[in-house]
Amino acid sequence: MKNIFLYTSVAICGAAVLAIEILGTRILGPFYGVNLFLWSALITVTLAALSLGYLLGGRLADKKGTLLNFSFIIGGAGLWTMLIPWLKNPFLTMTEPLGLRAAVLAVAFVLFFPPLTLLGMVSPYAVKLRAENMERIGRTAGNLYAISTLASVFSALLTGFYLIPNIGVTRLTLATGVILILTSAYGVYRHKKIPGGAAFIFSIIAPILLWNVSAETAAVSGNLLTIRQSRYGEIRVVDYEDGRYLLIDGGIHSAADTATWNSITHYAAVMDLPKYFFGHPGDALLIGLGGGSLLKQYASDGWKVDAVEIDPAVIEIAYEYFGISGKEGNIFETDGRQFLNTSAKKYDV
Numbered sequence: 001m002k003n004i005f006l007y008t009s010v011a012i013c014g015a016a017v018l019a020i021e022i023l024g025t026r027i028l029g030p031f032y033g034v035n036l037f038l039w040s041a042l043i044t045v046t047l048a049a050l051s052l053g054y055l056l057g058g059r060l061a062d063k064k065g066t067l068l069n070f071s072f073i074i075g076g077a078g079l080w081t082m083l084i085p086w087l088k089n090p091f092l093t094m095t096e097p098l099g100l101r102a103a104v105l106a107v108a109f110v111l112f113f114p115p116l117t118l119l120g121m122v123s124p125y126a127v128k129l130r131a132e133n134m135e136r137i138g139r140t141a142g143n144l145y146a147i148s149t150l151a152s153v154f155s156a157l158l159t160g161f162y163l164i165p166n167i168g169v170t171r172l173t174l175a176t177g178v179i180l181i182l183t184s185a186y187g188v189y190r191h192k193k194i195p196g197g198a199a200f201i202f203s204i205i206a207p208i209l210l211w212n213v214s215a216e217t218a219a220v221s222g223n224l225l226t227i228r229q230s231r232y233g234e235i236r237v238v239d240y241e242d243g244r245y246l247l248i249d250g251g252i253h254s255a256a257d258t259a260t261w262n263s264i265t266h267y268a269a270v271m272d273l274p275k276y277f278f279g280h281p282g283d284a285l286l287i288g289l290g291g292g293s294l295l296k297q298y299a300s301d302g303w304k305v306d307a308v309e310i311d312p313a314v315i316e317i318a319y320e321y322f323g324i325s326g327k328e329g330n331i332f333e334t335d336g337r338q339f340l341n342t343s344a345k346k347y348d349v
Contacts, residue, residue, distance in 0.1 A: 003130060005186070005187065005190060006070075006126045006129055006130050006144075007126075007143075007144070007147055008183075009070070009074060009122065009126065009183050009187065010122060010123055010126050010144050010147050010148045010151075011147050011148065011150075011151040012074075012151070012179060012180065012183050013074060013077070013119045013122040013123075013148065013180070013183075014119075014123075014147065014148030014149060014150075014151035014152045014155070015151040015152060015154065015155035016077070016081070016115075016119055016155070016176050016179070016180055017046070017050070017116060017119050017120075017152055017155075018152040018153075018155040018156040018159065019155050019156075019159045019163075019172070019176050020081065020112060020115060020116060020119075020173075020176065021042055021043075021046050021112070021116075022156060022159045022160055022164070023159070023164070023169060023172060023173055023176070024042045024108060024111070024112055025038060025039070025042065026164060026169045026229070026234055027084065027085075027088060027111070027169060027173070028042075028104060028107060028108065028111075029233070029234060029249045029250060030234050030236065030247070030249055030250040031092055031250055032100060032103070032104045032250065033249060033250050033251060034233070034249045037100060037101050037104050037105075038104055038108075041104045041105040041108040041109075042108055042112070044105070044108075045105075045108045045109050045112050045113050045116070046112070046116055048113070049112070049113045049114075049116035049117040049119075049120055050116060050117075050119075050120035051120070052117050052120065053116065053117040053118065053119060053120015053121040053122075054120050054121070054123070054124055056117070056120075056121050057073075057120060057121030057122065057123065057124040057125045058124035058125075058127075058128075060121065060125065061124060061125040061127070061128035061129070062128065065125070065128040065129060066191070067129065067187055067190060067191045068187070068188060068191040069125075070122070070125050070126070070129060070187060071183075071184045071185075071186075071187025071188045071190075071191065072184065072188075073118050073121050073122060073125065073184075074118070074119075074122060074180050074181075074183050074184040074187065075180065075181055075184030075185070075188075076115075076118050077114075077115040077116075077118035077119050077180050078115075078176075078177045078178065078179070078180030078181035078182075078183075078184060079177065079181065080114045080115040080118070080177075081115045081173060081174075081176050081177035081180060082173075082174055082177030082178065082181070083177075084111050084112075084115075084173055084177075085170050085173055085174065087110070087111060088107075088111065091106075091107050091110050091111065092107060095107050122148075123144055123145055123148050126144050127140055127141045127144055130144065159172070161231075164229055164231075165229055165230055165231045168229045169229055169234070223238050223239045223240060224236060224237075224238055225237040225238065225239060225244075225321060226317070226320075226321070228313045228316075228317065230311050230312070230313035230314070231311070232248070232310065232311045233248045233249040233311075234248070234249055234250075235247070235248050235311075235313055235314065235317060236248075237317060237321045239258065242257060242258060242259065243255050243256065243257060243258065243264050244256050244258050244291075244321060244322065246290060246291045246314075246317060246321075246322070248314075252265070253290045253291070254290040254291025254292070254293055254322065255291075255293075256291055256293055256322055256323070261293075261296065261322065261323035262293070262296075262297075263291075263293035263294075263297070265293070268293045268294055268297065271294055272294070272297050272298075275298060275301060275303060280302075281298075281301055281302035281303045281304075282303065282304070283303070283304050283305075283306075284298050284303045284304070284305045284306070285305075285306050285307075285308070286298070286305055286306070286307040286308070287307075287308050288307075288308070288309060288310075289307045289308075289309035289314055289315060289318055289331060290314065290318070291317070291318055291321075291322035291324075292307075292318040292322050292323070292324040293322075295307050295324070295331075296323070296324070305330070306330045306331075306332065307330065307331045307332065308332045309331060309332070315331055318331075
């Protein structure tokens with residue numbers, strides 16, 4: 001039973017490493033942009049934390065290799081992970097004067113280095129607990145690291161393809177912490193240092209706490225009207241002065257006057273020019289909907305517009321917050337390939 005717990009713990013912690021790293025892009029992306037600096041900072045922090053974790057985990061295991069300490073390491077990683085949503089804003093404010101490169105590295109270090117270091121300690125510690133004789137130590141270490149890595153691969157796919165779009169960043173971050181704490185609690189229970197009921201009570205309370213956490217799909221008070229987590233980025237709608245802004249991962253994609261819904265961005269004015277190259281309105285293909293500013297501009301001048309948008313969440317936002325009524329033209333939710341193939345001759349693309 002102890003060996004099953006060790007392998008399960010290693011798998012859970014390996015999965016948590018990649019989940020936290022990918023979550024980092026969504027946690028910091030809206031503030032710094034999902035750019036080269038952000039990815040470099042997250043990869044640097046992850047590798048540095050894991051390296052230190054391997055070093056400390058192996059040494060601590062040789063000195064105090066007990067299941068209780070092993071469980072406390074996992075619990076510490078879970079507790080810090082659960083604190084990330086509350087630590088984020090204070091440290092973003094504190095590091096703002098440092099500039100983009102230094103700030104993103106500093107915040108990534110503060111938020112993610114501690115839990116990733118603790119998670120890095122798990123595999124070498126598990127090797128110590130699992131090893132029965134020196135003749136099989138190599139096989140034991142290989143098995144544990146293989147399980148950890150395979151769990152990381154599975155976690156990367158599951159986190160990016162399904163969990164973030166459907167659960168949201170805050171809930172998934174907290175859920176990752178809760179799973180680590182439950183794993184730790186079971187390990188402590190196995191060591192018989194606390195009653196088994198404590199782990200059971202936490203397993204009941206934790207889902208309730210997660211459910212009551214505000215989801216990113218819920219409307220937010222103040223100038224921030226909504227936050228949506230889609231497959232392609234974090235979407236925010238913000239009212240500022242007389243304008244409404246559509247932000248994707250912190251970048252402005254559309255801005256409209258809330259009184260007229262006319263665009264207030266320069267690019268929309270520039271993209272309005274091509275229709276004057278023709279003597280009369282015709283058919284137009286718009287790739288990328290955004291807030292629908294161009295769609296409305298062309299439709300108002302008599303053009304028949306087909307708009308292709310890859311992100312269904314953007315389409316929902318355009319209808320709910322940017323005055324799209326559905327009468328301006330046809331809007332297609334697609335990756336674009338099938339639509340362009342069937343429309344290539346018509347639009348000469």
